Amino acid sequence: MTNIILLGPPGAGKGTQASHLVESRNMTQLSTGDMLREAQASGTEMGKKVAAIMAEGKLVTDQIVIGLIREKLQQGSEGGFIFDGFPRTLPQADALEKLLKEMDLKLDYVIEMQVDDETLVKRIVNRAAEAAAAGKPVRADDNEDSVRIRLGEYYKKTSPLIGYYYAKGNLQRLDGLAAIEEVRSSIAWILGD
Numbered sequence: 001m002t003n004i005i006l007l008g009p010p011g012a013g014k015g016t017q018a019s020h021l022v023e024s025r026n027m028t029q030l031s032t033g034d035m036l037r038e039a040q041a042s043g044t045e046m047g048k049k050v051a052a053i054m055a056e057g058k059l060v061t062d063q064i065v066i067g068l069i070r071e072k073l074q075q076g077s078e079g080g081f082i083f084d085g086f087p088r089t090l091p092q093a094d095a096l097e098k099l100l101k102e103m104d105l106k107l108d109y110v111i112e113m114q115v116d117d118e119t120l121v122k123r124i125v126n127r128a129a130e131a132a133a134a135g136k137p138v139r140a141d142d143n144e145d146s147v148r149i150r151l152g153e154y155y156k157k158t159s160p161l162i163g164y165y166y167a168k169g170n171l172q173r174l175d176g177l178a179a180i181e182e183v184r185s186s187i188a189w190i191l192g193d
Contacts, residue, residue, distance in 0.1 A: 002027070002080035002191060003105060005087070007161060008113030009154040010147070011124040012176040013183060017113070018082045020184055025191075026079035028072070032086045035068045036060060046071070066095050073103055080108070088158050093165075109190055110165040113176030113183070120177065121147050 002025070006014040021027045039047040040054060046067055053060050065086060073081065087093040100106060121144055128142035141150065165171040174186040 001077065002108045003083070003100070004080070004108060004191075005083040005110045005165075006113065007110060007158065007165075008176050009115060009117075009120060009158075010150045011120050011127075012113040012115050013180065014084060014113060016180060017183060017187055018084050021079075021082055021187070026077075027082050028077035028079070029082045029084055030069060030072050030086070031084040032065055032068075035065075035072065039068055062089075062092050062095055065092075066099055069096070070099060070103075073099070073105065087161060090160055090164060093161055107170060110161075110171045111187060111190060112162055112171060112173045114173055115176045117151055120151070123177070 004021075004027075006018060008014050018027075018029045018031075022029050036050055036054070039050040041047065046064070050060055050064060050068075053064070069083075069086065083096070087096050097107070124142055124147050125144050128138045131138045141147070162171065172190045174183060174190070176183065178186070
C-alpha cells in the first residue's frame with residue numbers, strides 16, 4: 001500500500017493522474033471537495049455539520065476535513081491513498097502527519113507537478129475555449145484573470161509545503177506540463193514500477 005500527495009497548481013493535471021492511479025493501482029483518491037459533497041449528502045452527524053457550514057457560505061474547518069479523512073482511512077484501501085486538495089497549508093500538513101501516525105500509516109511520496117505559469121494559464125484558457133466551442137460545460141473561473149488569482153492563492157498558501165516535504169525527504173518533482181503519458185511514466189517510476 002502506497003500513500004501519496006499530488007501537489008501542483010490548478011490545471012497541472014493532478015486529477016488526470018489521480019484517475020489513472022485509481023484505475024491502474026487500485027488506489028483510493030481522497031478529494032477534499034468530493035468528500036465534503038459526499039458528507040453533505042450522507043445525513044450522518046458529520047454530514048449535517050458540513051451541510052450547515054456550507055449553507056452559511058463558510059469554509060469547513062481543518063478539524064472537520066481531518067475527521068472526514070480519518071473516516072476514509074478507516075475504510076482502508078488495497079492500493080493506498082492519493083491525497084488530492086489536502087493538505088493545502090502547513091497546519092493541515094501537520095494535522096495529516098499526526099493522523100497518519102495515529103493510524104499507523106505513513107506518507108510515502110509527495111509528488112510535485114511543476115509547471116511554467118504562463119504555459120499553464122494558456123493551457124487552461126485554451127482548454128476552456130475548446131470545451132465551449134464543443135458545447136461542453138466550462139468552469140466560470142477558467143479565464144485568464146481567475147486562473148492568475150488561483151495561481152497566486154496556490155503559491156501563497158500551498159507552496160510552503162514544498163519546503164516542508166523536501167525537508168522530510170519524501171518530495172519528488174516532475175514536469176507537470178509534459179505529455180500525459182510522460183507524466184504517468186514519471187509517476188510510475190517514482191512509485192517503483
